Amino acid sequence: MRKLVESAFKKMDSDNNQTIDTGEFRYFLEFISEKTGTPMPSTELIEQTMKELDKNDDGVLTLNEIAPYVLKLLKNQQCLMTLQSNI
Numbered sequence: 001m002r003k004l005v006e007s008a009f010k011k012m013d014s015d016n017n018q019t020i021d022t023g024e025f026r027y028f029l030e031f032i033s034e035k036t037g038t039p040m041p042s043t044e045l046i047e048q049t050m051k052e053l054d055k056n057d058d059g060v061l062t063l064n065e066i067a068p069y070v071l072k073l074l075k076n077q078q079c080l081m082t083l084q085s086n087i
């Protein structure tokens with residue numbers, strides 16, 4: 001499961017700088033909601049989620065910061081299958 005989280009992180013980190021910024025996070029959520037047919041979370045919710053995950057308040061998410069969120073997503077069978085077949 002850890003490997004899948006790491007792969008998801010790599011996929012999210014499109015500029016490869018080892019951190020996820022708001023744009024990358026948003027893009028990832030768009031991808032997930034499109035693939036699973038679930039509604040896209042609102043901008044407010046995305047920003048709030050980012051803030052909650054951003055433990056050191058530097059405005060970007062590291063692998064360790066975002067891991068709990070990705071693990072939560074992977075508990076959803078549809079998300080799990082989407083990620084497994086797309087990363």
Ligand SMILES: [Ca+2]
Nearest residue numbers: 013015017019
């Ligand atoms: Ca990045």
Ligand SMILES: [Ca+2]
Nearest residue numbers: 054056058060
């Ligand atoms: Ca951070």
